[in-house]
Amino acid sequence: MSVTKSFSLSLNEGKDPGFDKGFLSCLLQYLVTSPPVEAVSLPVHRDDLRLRVVVRLVDQRLFKDEVKQLEFFVGWVRINGRRDWATLDTAISQVFKDYIAKVDPTSSLGLSADSVFCYHVNHMKRVIGGEVPEATPFRCMGKSACSISISLKGLKEKCVDCLVFETLIPKPMMQHYISLLLKHRRLVLTGPSGTGKTYLTSRLAEYLVERSGREVAPGVAVTFNMHRQSCKDLQLYLSNLANQIDRETSTGDVPLVVILDDISDASSISELVNGALTCKYHKCPYIIGTTNQPVKMTPNHGLHLSFRMVTFSNNVEPANGFLVRYLHRKLMEAENDGSVSNENLLRVLDWVPKLWYHLHTFLEKHSTSDFLIGPCFFLSCPVTVEEFRSWFIDLWNHSIIPYLQEGAKDGIKVHGQKAAWEDPVEWVRGTLPWPSAQQDQAKLFHLPPPSMGPGSPGKPIEERPSKETPPSSLESDPLMAMLLKLQEAANVIESPDRETVADPSLKPSL
Numbered sequence: 001m002s003v004t005k006s007f008s009l010s011l012n013e014g015k016d017p018g019f020d021k022g023f024l025s026c027l028l029q030y031l032v033t034s035p036p037v038e039a040v041s042l043p044v045h046r047d048d049l050r051l052r053v054v055v056r057l058v059d060q061r062l063f064k065d066e067v068k069q070l071e072f073f074v075g076w077v078r079i080n081g082r083r084d085w086a087t088l089d090t091a092i093s094q095v096f097k098d099y100i101a102k103v104d105p106t107s108s109l110g111l112s113a114d115s116v117f118c119y120h121v122n123h124m125k126r127v128i129g130g131e132v133p134e135a136t137p138f139r140c141m142g143k144s145a146c147s148i149s150i151s152l153k154g155l156k157e158k159c160v161d162c163l164v165f166e167t168l169i170p171k172p173m174m175q176h177y178i179s180l181l182l183k184h185r186r187l188v189l190t191g192p193s194g195t196g197k198t199y200l201t202s203r204l205a206e207y208l209v210e211r212s213g214r215e216v217a218p219g220v221a222v223t224f225n226m227h228r229q230s231c232k233d234l235q236l237y238l239s240n241l242a243n244q245i246d247r248e249t250s251t252g253d254v255p256l257v258v259i260l261d262d263i264s265d266a267s268s269i270s271e272l273v274n275g276a277l278t279c280k281y282h283k284c285p286y287i288i289g290t291t292n293q294p295v296k297m298t299p300n301h302g303l304h305l306s307f308r309m310v311t312f313s314n315n316v317e318p319a320n321g322f323l324v325r326y327l328h329r330k331l332m333e334a335e336n337d338g339s340v341s342n343e344n345l346l347r348v349l350d351w352v353p354k355l356w357y358h359l360h361t362f363l364e365k366h367s368t369s370d371f372l373i374g375p376c377f378f379l380s381c382p383v384t385v386e387e388f389r390s391w392f393i394d395l396w397n398h399s400i401i402p403y404l405q406e407g408a409k410d411g412i413k414v415h416g417q418k419a420a421w422e423d424p425v426e427w428v429r430g431t432l433p434w435p436s437a438q439q440d441q442a443k444l445f446h447l448p449p450p451s452m453g454p455g456s457p458g459k460p461i462e463e464r465p466s467k468e469t470p471p472s473s474l475e476s477d478p479l480m481a482m483l484l485k486l487q488e489a490a491n492v493i494e495s496p497d498r499e500t501v502a503d504p505s506l507k508p509s510l
Contacts, residue, residue, distance in 0.1 A: 048080045052147040052335075053095050053119075057166055060206050060216050063223075072165075073335050074099040077148060081138045088137045089128050092119050096150060102340070103168075103328045108321050110171030115161040117153045155210050167196075167203050168325045169318040177204060180308045181286055186273070188266055188289040191312025194374025195319045197290040198261055205257040208286055212256055222255045227262040231272055234260070238276035245279040260289040270306045294369055314360045314372065323353040323375035331383045339383060344435055348388050351433040352378050358427055359400065363407050365419040371407030385434050396428070397445045408450045421449040 055072045075095040079088065093113035100111050118127040124140040126133065133140070153159035160178065164171045181187050181204065189197040205221045214220055224234055238258075245254055263269050269289060277284050289307070312319050327349045331339060339345055356375055363372050377400075382388050404424065411418065429441040 048078055049141075050076050050078050053077050053092065054147055054149050055096075055152060055165060056120075056149040057162065060210065062206050062209060062216055062221055063202055066202065071149075072329070073333055074150070075332075079137055079141070081136070083137055085126060085132050085137060088121075089126070092116065092148065092150065093128070099332065102332060103325050105324070105328070106321065108170045108317060109164055109168065109325070111161055111164060115152050115159075115165070117151050117157055119148050119150045121148055155207070160207075163203060163207060167200060167318075168322055168329070169200070170321075173318055177310060178207065180310070181208065181288070184308045185281070185284060186287045186289075186307040188263070188291060188307045188309045189312060190266065190291045190294065190309060191319065192314060192369070192372035192374050193292050194376035195312040195314065196322065196374070196376060197312055201259050201261070201288045201290055204288060205259060205286075208257055214256060219253070219255055221257040221259065223259040223261060225261050226264060226269070231268065234269075235272050235276050238273060241285070242277050242279040245283050254283075255285045257286045257288065260287065263289050263291040264293060266291050266293065266307070266309075274306050292370070314357070314374065319375060320357070323356055323378060324350070326375070326379060327352060327381060327383075330381070334383050342385075344385050344433075345383065345388075348385055348433045349381070349383070351431065352381055354431070355428065359404070359424060362404065362422070362424050363411075366421070367407035367411035368414050371403070371410055373403070389434050389440065393440060393443050396425075397443075401445045401447055404447050405450070408447070412450045423447050423449075 052073060053075050055074055057068075057070045057072075059068065059070050075098060077088070077091045077095055083091075093116055096116050097113045100109065104111070116128055118125055118130075120126070121137050121140045122142045124133055124135070124137075126137075152162040152165055154162035160171060160174050164174050167174070177187070177200070187204075189200065191197060209216060209220055224237070226234070241254065248254070260269060266289065273287060287307075314320055331345070331349060353375070356373070356378055359373055380391070382391050423446055425444050425446050429444060432438075432440065434440075
């Protein structure tokens with residue numbers, strides 16, 4: 001007889017008046033919907049129930065078109081008629097602590113059990129360490145309580161733990177960003193595409209709106225996409241805004257935050273903002289900009305005087321640790337105990353950040369800053385080994401290789417050949433993390449080296465005849481370089497009717 005069937009029979013036969021019917025219905029729902037292993041693993045106590053524990057965020061609905069995750073699964077907790085609030089406090093705190101240990105293995109976020117402010121059991125709010133409700137946790141569950149929702153410390157508690165949890169950005173860095181905004185009101189986030197700059201601006205805007213106490217209404221935060229809108233549009237908007245601020249004593253209808261996304265020239269935007277926003281500084285809206293372009297600072301630079309700048313680099317936090325934390329969170333979201341402890345799957349997920357950093361290093365050597373690759377490139381990673389295998393092969397062949405090709409071509413145009421060519425597929429093939437990966441090695445495309453110039457389009461560098469010694473030799477010996485140029489000129493004069501190159505086997509001597 002199945003566990004579900006035998007339990008259904010006990011519902012009809014049980015005559016214990018102290019046995020809560022709401023609990024029975026919730027437990028039956030759990031047995032019906034859960035996998036057999038989970039059902040069999042329940043304790044022998046008939047009033048023991050395992051409940052989902054989630055962290056729930058407040059939806060400010062500041063950006064209407066944004067799809068935002070508001071609930072994050074963190075674990076399970078058992079509850080019964082003998083459980084009191086103090087022991088439930090401890091259990092909830094431990095669940096969150098264990099979750100953070102899995103998601104943030106390097107303890108970079110700065111979150112702990114102390115980050116939990118309160119939790120809800122059905123409609124009962126329980127503040128950790130606060131006044132104990134009269135009813136027991138079990139009685140508060142009601143007929144349909146099958147999860148417990150946690151609220152983390154936030155603005156009301158003068159903390160940023162909730163914001164840190166949502167963004168996966170370490171607490172000291174988040175506090176620094178907020179401090180810069182509150183003090184200077186203008187901030188530019190600069191760094192490679194895909195490092196989460198635009199996402200962070202949205203979260204910072206939400207924080208500022210919540211802190212102001214203003215009602216979330218259309219126009220409280222305004223976004224300009226500078227890739228689609230012109231500087232003239234922005235200048236006109238800011239000038240009209242400054243006039244509006246000067247005329248009105250109340251700033252209720254004035255935007256609190258203006259986001260300038262995808263700035264192409266941060267210095268010119270700084271001058272534009274300074275010229276257009278002529279109103280009193282403390283009445284100006286907060287301005288947060290993002291740019292993929294590196295910003296060169298000089299002592300008298302307008303950006304230095306007007307905006308504060310935060311650089312996102314793939315080599316340091318928050319970018320270099322984000323992908324590990326994100327993928328581990330995604331694994332927890334699957335709510336599969338077997339997957340969380342699956343060594344093959346963990347090996348795969350831990351390999352992805354190493355792959356990303358390897359590709360980042362490759363692009364640093366062979367491309368320009370326009371083609372650096374951020375961790376967001378890999379956020380669609382599945383959390384099963386088989387799905388990952390097919391996903392990665394498709395991603396490598398049809399997305400990564402074309403992107404690296406364009407990046408390498410751009411690097412050749414701008415810098416020439418900066419370093420010896422190494423096909424990144426060799427590293428990938430040698431480190432593929434899933435079982436029996438050898439059979440998939442041949443499915444991954446190679447990355448051919450780009451051509452050096454118009455004289456031999458599409459031809460790999462090593463196959464072209466060499467006119468001169470390697471760049472490193474020429475740079476180290478200018479006299480040798482000059483002699484080789486004279487020799488090449490002499491060859492051309494001797495044979496004007498045909499294109500002649502120096503004999504690669506010729507060894508010039510002084």
